[in-house]
Amino acid sequence: MNALSSPEALRLKLGEWFQKHGRQLPWRDAVSPYAVLVSEFMLQQTQVVSVIPYFKRWMTRFPTVQTLAEAPEEAVLQLWQGLGYYSRARNLHKAAKAVVDRFGGELPDDPAQLATLPGVGPYSAGAVAAFAFDKPAAAVDANIARVLARFFNIHTPIDSPGGNREIWERAAGLLPSGSGGRLHTSALMELGALVCTPKKPGCLVCPLHPDCLATDPELLPRKGARKATVRLQENAAWCVSEGRLLLEQQTGRRSGGLWKLPLLESEPEGEPPLFETVYPFTHHRITLRVYPSQAPAAPKDFQRWFALESVLSEAALPAGHRRALLALISKHTPAAS
DNA sequence: AATTCGGGGTC
């Protein structure tokens, strides 16, 4: 029976592997703690390739925590549009204001302090401490959870409280002392992204393979049952008058600030929709149908007219509604130029 | 402890 390598030996293997195989990512080298914070917000539940263009645009438009703190929320949401989970954008905006107000414009390096910022939970607090300040802070994302569930052969569902606690304890047990959190956490995460993948993991090229306890890695990590997909239908109005389009703004914490085509109470009969698309969110699947509509005598408080030629660059819309605008504006003004 | 978030890519 071969003895397990020490945490030191494991970190060394991981670090060497990362130096050789790790990707260059826009937020990975020589960037400010603020840039790390931005990247962590964008990467919550979102894949690296989707984030890269948004991150670059964001850092150009809001290069410092001060510029973000001073920006109007509409500009923040507009820049986030298409990335989904818009409460992240609102929380990032609030977090920037909190950094300016409570921390003198400098991000703290302590995970407990970081976790007091809106939108910063256990993962993001540890990630900023490790990536921005090289602290030995645990930060378990989906990649690291998968790597550790396999490495330690943990069969408890990772999305259960007990399984989550077990994974975090294992992650903490592997940390270096003093400093070195940046390389260690980056390497573990990158291993999950490139080698220890959900399907067909590359065990034969994995630097941790000699010590890995997984007997059937493809069956790990285990997760709880998903909710069944719910189908919904949304009927919306295409209401254009004098070159302007009527939209209405959503309220509440869920999709507050986002603009939609005005929603109809019921599905019109006797005429086909101008446009139809399907867009998903969480466990829902929504069919959006857009019907022609007459202009109202007076828009409601939460409705506003947008110029057709600029609405796509001014208003933040859910993806399905944005697709409808793209299709119908070009149809509406085919030779406008 | 369970639910919600209004994207998007992949197979």
Next chain:
DNA sequence: GACCCAGAATT
């Protein structure tokens, strides 16, 4: 279709 993703907030 189902599954996955650099999760957090809310109830």
